[in-house]
Every structure is written in C-alpha cells, then in structure tokens.
Amino acid sequence: MKPDETPMFDPSLLQEVDWSQNTATFSPMNPGEGLVLRPLCTADLNKGFFKTGVVSPEQFMKSFECMKKSGDYYATVVEDVTFHIVARERVEDVIVSDDCRGKQLGKLLLSTLTLLSKKLNCYKITLECLPQNVGFYQKFGYTVSEENYICRRFLK
Numbered sequence: 001m002k003p004d005e006t007p008m009f010d011p012s013l014l015q016e017v018d019w020s021q022n023t024a025t026f027s028p029m030n031p032g033e034g035l036v037l038r039p040l041c042t043a044d045l046n047k048g049f050f051k052t053g054v055v056s057p058e059q060f061m062k063s064f065e066c067m068k069k070s071g072d073y074y075a076t077v078v079e080d081v082t083f084h085i086v087a088r089e090r091v092e093d094v095i096v097s098d099d100c101r102g103k104q105l106g107k108l109l110l111s112t113l114t115l116l117s118k119k120l121n122c123y124k125i126t127l128e129c130l131p132q133n134v135g136f137y138q139k140f141g142y143t144v145s146e147e148n149y150i151c152r153r154f155l156k
Helices: 042-046 057-070 107-121 129-140
Strands: 035-039 076-080 086-088 093-096
Touching: 035 107, 042 057, 076 107, 093 107, 107 129
Parallel strands: none
Antiparallel strands: 035 076, 076 086, 086 093
C-alpha cells in the first residue's frame, strides 16, 4: 500500500459537528489562513506527523490501516496547506507545532473531537495529562477522575 490522500474517516463528520455546544472560546470555523482541519491520511507520513520516536513507513501504514478498519479512531490534523501539519490530536495526544502555538489550534482539536465523540454516542472520553494541563481540559468539561489509569512508556 502506498501513501495516499484517503482519509482515516469520513471528513463530512467534521462538518456535521454541532459547534453551538462548544464550551471554549475560539473561532472553530476560521483556524487561520491556509489552515485546514481534516482526518489523518496515509500521505501524512511524510508531512511531519511523527517527529518523535522511530516509526517506519511500514509501521505507520499498518497502524493506520488497523485504526481505519476498526472504525473507532478519529485521528485529526490541522494542516498548514502551504507547508506542513501544525497540530494533531488523538485524545491521548494534543500536540501543536512550536511555531503555531498561541493560535488556539489545541482548543480547535480538542473541541472538535469532544463534540465528534458526543455526536458518535461515545459514553466517555478518557485521557492522561500532566497536572499543570488539567485546567486546559477542564475548559472543555473534562473532570479529574478517581479511576485508576496506568501506562508504560518506552520512549521518553
């Protein structure tokens, strides 16, 4: 399989998000000039999606196909169509390129997937974050849970 522009999920889902339920302050319909909110596609392999860790093209393609086939993954990116991906999100990762911070893109990603999750009837969203980031997530209605969650990291 060669990288292409086929999205991980139907892009129309992003257009159907009910922005009236948004709890954070920013302009979701206008993320900035040249910026596009869209599903991840395999062509993103060479656009800077993975800048941390070592991920081979084969590993990326295999992971993408597994996530796409499951129908449960909604990896979303904000791409600067004049350059590269500047932000991406899986609820466990909200990452914005250093040169694009302060443009509300993290809010755009989190709000989009929070509202999309509600639209798709997810019963809950869980995530892990550093204590200093709790306030950011609380703006979107997330609360600290007493449930146990552990993880093992192999890359630092």
